[in-house]
Amino acid sequence: MLQPAYQADVVVVGAGVAGLSAAHRLTSAGVSTAVLEAAPWVGGRMATEKVDGFRLDRIGQLLSTAFPELRRTPGLDGLVLRSFAPGVLLHSDGRLHRTGTPANGGSARGALHAVRALASAPRSQPLPRSHPSHPAVPRPLGTAIDHARLRTALARLAATPVERVLARPEAPAGQALAARGLPARTVDGFLRPLLAALLCDPELTTSSRCADLALRAFAAGRLCLPEGGAEALPELLSRTLPPDTLHTGVRVTAVSTTSVTTAEHGEFRCRAVLLATDARSAADLLPGLRVPDFHPVTVVHHTTDEPPRTGTALLLDADRGGPVAHTAVVSAVDPTRAPQGRALISSTVLGAPPADLDAAVRAHLSRLYGVETRRWETLAVHHTPEAVPAMRAPHDLRRPVRVMAGLYVCGDHRDTSTVQGALHSGRRAAAAIVRDLGDTTSLHTADPSPTVRAA
Numbered sequence: 001m002l003q004p005a006y007q008a009d010v011v012v013v014g015a016g017v018a019g020l021s022a023a024h025r026l027t028s029a030g031v032s033t034a035v036l037e038a039a040p041w042v043g044g045r046m047a048t049e050k051v052d053g054f055r056l057d058r059i060g061q062l063l064s065t066a067f068p069e070l071r072r073t074p075g076l077d078g079l080v081l082r083s084f085a086p087g088v089l090l091h092s093d094g095r096l097h098r099t100g101t102p103a104n105g106g107s108a109r110g111a112l113h114a115v116r117a118l119a120s121a122p123r124s125q126p127l128p129r130s131h132p133s134h135p136a137v138p139r140p141l142g143t144a145i146d147h148a149r150l151r152t153a154l155a156r157l158a159a160t161p162v163e164r165v166l167a168r169p170e171a172p173a174g175q176a177l178a179a180r181g182l183p184a185r186t187v188d189g190f191l192r193p194l195l196a197a198l199l200c201d202p203e204l205t206t207s208s209r210c211a212d213l214a215l216r217a218f219a220a221g222r223l224c225l226p227e228g229g230a231e232a233l234p235e236l237l238s239r240t241l242p243p244d245t246l247h248t249g250v251r252v253t254a255v256s257t258t259s260v261t262t263a264e265h266g267e268f269r270c271r272a273v274l275l276a277t278d279a280r281s282a283a284d285l286l287p288g289l290r291v292p293d294f295h296p297v298t299v300v301h302h303t304t305d306e307p308p309r310t311g312t313a314l315l316l317d318a319d320r321g322g323p324v325a326h327t328a329v330v331s332a333v334d335p336t337r338a339p340q341g342r343a344l345i346s347s348t349v350l351g352a353p354p355a356d357l358d359a360a361v362r363a364h365l366s367r368l369y370g371v372e373t374r375r376w377e378t379l380a381v382h383h384t385p386e387a388v389p390a391m392r393a394p395h396d397l398r399r400p401v402r403v404m405a406g407l408y409v410c411g412d413h414r415d416t417s418t419v420q421g422a423l424h425s426g427r428r429a430a431a432a433i434v435r436d437l438g439d440t441t442s443l444h445t446a447d448p449s450p451t452v453r454a455a
Contacts, residue, residue: 008034010433011260011270013252013285016044017419018410019276020237021426022433024074027242029434034270035241036262038251041231042238044278045387046419048229051379053339055229056301058382060346061419062198062314066221069423075240080227082334085313088197088223091368092189092318096310146186153180157212158219165212170393173211174204193316194218197326199417200295200350200388207395210416217420223314228336233419255285257406272406272433276426279389279413286403292413297387298349300361302376307332307343308369315368322364323349323357345376353383389413397421401429405436 010026012019015037026033041047049056063070063081070076090097142150157165171179173195177187187204196202198214226232238246254261259269275282283289312333316326327347331338338344347361354360358378366373389412391397399414410429415421 007269008032009270009437010034010272010274011036011268012274012276013255013260014044014276014278014281014411015039015042015234015238015246015248016276016278016411016422017046017234017237018412018422018426018429019274020075020234020241021069021073021423022274022276022410022430023241023245024237025427025430026433027245028074029430031434031437033245034268035246036250036252036260036268037246037248040249042246042248043231043234045384046230046234048231049380049382054301054303054342054344054379055337056344056380056382057225057230057299057346059230059297059384059387060299060348061230061388063224063226063419064217064221065224066217067418067420067423069420069427072427073237073423075237076233078236078240079233081224082227083222083224083312084328084333085311086222087313088194089310089313089315090190090193090318091315091321094319094367096315096370098313142183142186142189146183149182150186150190153182154215154219157216160216162213162216165216166209166397168209168212170395171208172204172393173201173206173208176208176211177204189318191215193318193320193325196350197314197316197348199391200297200325200348201390202320202325202350205393206391207393207397209397210391210395213397213416214418225330225334227334252285255407257404271437272408274408274410274429274433276410276429278386278411280386282409282411282413286407286409289403289409293390293392294386295388295390295417296351296353296383296385298353298357298381298383300347300349300357300381301379302345302347302362302365302373303338303342303379304345304373304376305342306371307345308371310369317364317368321367323354323360324364324368325350327365327368344379357381389417391417398428401425402432402436408433 009032012023012033012035015035019035023033023035045059047058065081177191192202192204195204195211199206251263252260253263255273259267260273261267275285279291283291307329310329314326314328317324324347329343330346331344347365362373397416401408401410401414403409408429410425412422415425
């Protein structure tokens with residue numbers, strides 16, 4: 001229980017990954033910090049539901065081993081990442097196409113090897129001939145010239161420093177990709193489904209700068225998931241905070257530069273306040289903050305004892321032939337997410353879900369995987385209307401975190417709409433607070449870089 005007279009240097013409102021990241025940096029700099037979270041758990045949208053031994057992510061955001069903040073954030077040295085197979089599987093024209101398996105795609109040194117494999121001519125993997133989707137003659141995803149153009153573009157992007165990417169002219173991602181000479185077949189057959197999985201935006205309205213950052217991370221690393229579920233990341237951050245820093249079940253009703261008011265414990269006095277909630281909650285507490293549009297996300301979890309034989313690959317639908325944008329046998333990637341002998345298949349639907357969601361998803365998964373899905377058991381359906389803040393052009397990737405002296409805001413809505421963006425905004429906010437409070441400790445020069453273990 002909080003004491004009404006308790007004081008701290010900084011109160012962080014919200015225990016999502018941005019707020020927890022900022023709290024770690026503040027406490028490491030010697031700034032006394034209290035984190036107040038209205039929910040009984042930490043993590044915000046990075047939540048994991050537990051059902052009969054399964055661990056089911058509510059949104060299922062993909063991480064990359066190339067996200068810099070996963071290495072730079074204090075407290076994440078114990079994070080274990082479970083990697084998907086290098087590249088992706090594309091379902092196009094009724095067939096599965098593998099993008100290749102770069103031997104060293106999970107390291108920075110292997111970035112160019114990865115993009116060359118991703119851009120190489122795909123190998124077709126036929127569906128069972130008994131399946132109604134089996135085509136007579138498969139069509140490739142592009143010509144040799146198309147692949148050469150894509151290879152050149154991705155290799156150049158992988159070698160481009162981030163600041164140069166941010167300085168590029170900005171346009172909607174779809175327009176920018178077409179303007180670079182990439183043919184429509186390459187954009188629609190590979191880049192659109194890939195960016196839909198990375199940014200939850202199949203229409204490619206996202207800022208080209210944000211799309212370039214996502215493609216850069218994809219080329220330089222491996223797509224992955226936290227071992228044990230999405231909640232593992234925020235829980236790891238919360239467990240390694242100093243004792244009595246985090247307080248859950250405390251709802252903040254008002255903020256100022258020197259205090260917050262809570263429904264349960266009255267006024268909580270401090271020297272500075274950091275709003276680390278979602279964009280809408282932050283605007284409710286601080287009217288005038290911009291609330292972006294959002295991409296709705298629905299995740300459908302199924303289980304079966306006869307999983308599809310796609311291994312640890314991430315399967316994307318290039319045909320857009322149903323509601324599922326991407327799907328995977330998640331228990332093959334991370335065995336801790338399902339009981340022994342059972343498979344967990346998690347599928348993501350973008351936009352407004354259809355009225356007959358379960359039937360539509362089952363039918364689509366049957367075509368994608370080439371197996372019968374009627375006997376699969378539905379474990380959960382998680383629909384999040386405001387899952388991912390939209391980053392339409394023009395988009396400020398470094399929106400100010402300092403509202404005024406004593407009042408700050410962070411979150412993926414102030415950066416990029418990814419876990420990388422949330423962690424980075426938390427780092428920027430903590431640095432601004434330390435500067436304003438007059439602490440001589442530098443969060444940047446004293447920044448530890450723990451090793452993130454990829455499994």
